[in-house]
Amino acid sequence: MAHPIRRSSAVRAGAAGAVVLLAAAVLPATPAVSSPAATADGARPAQHVIMFDFDGFDPRFLTGRYAGLAELPNIRALIGEGAFGVADGSYSSYSNSSRTTTATGAYPAVHRNTGYYYNQETDRGVSQERHIEPGVETIAHSLKRQDRTAAYLQWYAVQNYGATYGDPAALYTQPGGDCETRADQAIALLRGEPVNSGGTMVDPAAIPDLITVYCDDVDGVLHDGGFSDPDLPAALARVDAQIGRVREAAREAGVLDRTAFVVTADHGAREWTVPLLPEVLDRLSATGLKVQVVASSGGVPDPASEIVVVPAPRTADITLRGRADTPENARRIAGIIRGIPGIAAVRDQQDLRRLKASDKLGDLVVEPVEPYHLSTLADGAPRASHGALPEAQVPMVLSGAGIRRGVPLRNVGLVDVAATISALLGVRPPANSQGHVMRGAVERS
Numbered sequence: 001m002a003h004p005i006r007r008s009s010a011v012r013a014g015a016a017g018a019v020v021l022l023a024a025a026v027l028p029a030t031p032a033v034s035s036p037a038a039t040a041d042g043a044r045p046a047q048h049v050i051m052f053d054f055d056g057f058d059p060r061f062l063t064g065r066y067a068g069l070a071e072l073p074n075i076r077a078l079i080g081e082g083a084f085g086v087a088d089g090s091y092s093s094y095s096n097s098s099r100t101t102t103a104t105g106a107y108p109a110v111h112r113n114t115g116y117y118y119n120q121e122t123d124r125g126v127s128q129e130r131h132i133e134p135g136v137e138t139i140a141h142s143l144k145r146q147d148r149t150a151a152y153l154q155w156y157a158v159q160n161y162g163a164t165y166g167d168p169a170a171l172y173t174q175p176g177g178d179c180e181t182r183a184d185q186a187i188a189l190l191r192g193e194p195v196n197s198g199g200t201m202v203d204p205a206a207i208p209d210l211i212t213v214y215c216d217d218v219d220g221v222l223h224d225g226g227f228s229d230p231d232l233p234a235a236l237a238r239v240d241a242q243i244g245r246v247r248e249a250a251r252e253a254g255v256l257d258r259t260a261f262v263v264t265a266d267h268g269a270r271e272w273t274v275p276l277l278p279e280v281l282d283r284l285s286a287t288g289l290k291v292q293v294v295a296s297s298g299g300v301p302d303p304a305s306e307i308v309v310v311p312a313p314r315t316a317d318i319t320l321r322g323r324a325d326t327p328e329n330a331r332r333i334a335g336i337i338r339g340i341p342g343i344a345a346v347r348d349q350q351d352l353r354r355l356k357a358s359d360k361l362g363d364l365v366v367e368p369v370e371p372y373h374l375s376t377l378a379d380g381a382p383r384a385s386h387g388a389l390p391e392a393q394v395p396m397v398l399s400g401a402g403i404r405r406g407v408p409l410r411n412v413g414l415v416d417v418a419a420t421i422s423a424l425l426g427v428r429p430p431a432n433s434q435g436h437v438m439r440g441a442v443e444r445s
């Protein structure tokens with residue numbers, strides 16, 4: 001299986017240096033101002049970037065096992081004219097944490113948005129959270145600071161982290177509905193029409209430099225019914241169709257040849273039907289230590305519990321406490337769980353550091369083989385979910401202005417999106433961004 005973080009630190013340091021050089025070469029000495037001249041002299045490969053972030057859009061909808069579910073003509077057209085690859089997500093592959101990686105260009109070890117864990121400070125189980133470590137910029141902070149305009153259409157990772165309701169320069173909106181409703185706002189912005197932002201109609205003075213469109217149609221169907229859900233083909237076709245609608249609106253607005261498109265996701269999905277949590281708990285209890293399952297919905301463990309387990313379908317987070325909290329116990333318990341048939345991996349502290357995961361995760365993170373699951377729900381109905389390493393894989397499509405045609409994207413990840421969009425718009429990446437520009441695909445200015 002592909003590893004989500006495969007670059008060595010030496011390679012990354014080199015790439016970071018290259019990013020700085022590029023930024024130095026393209027940044028004007030005075031504060032950046034959007035102007036057609038910036039495109040003409042090559043300082044800015046794209047005048048606009050439009051990104052579609054499709055929650056749960058597994059790369060296998062485009063390549064491999066599930067490619068026959070829907071034709072996806074609009075995504076395939078972008079791929080045909082641009083660059084495509086299967087990119088690394090981030091670990092663990094929960095939506096908020098992964099999308100925060102996209103928004104900041106930093107790994108969870110740095111932004112610390114964490115999913116499905118036991119928070120020792122608040123003494124509660126956590127499902128997902130809205131958190132970005134102080135001082136870590138999102139692309140919304142960074143673009144605003146560098147005088148670029150943007151609208152984030154339900155792209156919640158930046159809400160109150162650089163983008164807010166009613167701010168025409170860094171606009172956040174939450175239109176709700178399905179992907180079509182979100183795309184309607186992108187089309188309105190391309191037409192120069194106002195959009196509803198938290199109850200206020202906001203009319204940006206010009207088409208924003210960056211527009212991000214978030215859609216969760218596909219993720220919702222997958223969670224409910226897995227890859228065989230009869231509603232899945234229509235959800236896939238619906239999100240794909242919005243790309244076509246927005247592209248047409250860009251054409252009508254006269255900006256298509258100056259617009260770059262990015263299509264990606266936060267994670268893929270894996271199916272689950274067979275419960276494995278009871279077996280894991282039996283083996284843990286056999287150690288003589290006091291084991292407790294704590295609900296991710298804010299569950300509070302008994303103070304005497306020594307092994308706290310936060311269960312989810314695709315991961316179980318394990319925290320050792322009190323006399324149980326020793327390296328020897330962590331090794332022993334990892335070994336016990338690895339011996340259970342149906343377990344794919346038990347990630348220890350060394351693994352989690354290597355994956356650049358958040359330090360808020362527990363001592364161990366357990367992952368089952370598909371279709372086993374670690375949820376307390378055990379009705380056997382087919383569903384799909386994410387959180388583990390195999391589903392930390394996403395499609396990455398770059399196409400349009402400033403993007404080379406026919407370039408295979410290799411060794412790229414969500415962590416590189418913010419740096420790449422920044423380079424397309426001729427600005428520096430967010431502070432603390434660790435990713436690099438997907439250089440082979442972006443035309444040198």
Ligand SMILES: [Zn+2]
Nearest residue numbers: 055056095266
């Ligand atoms: Zn998601």
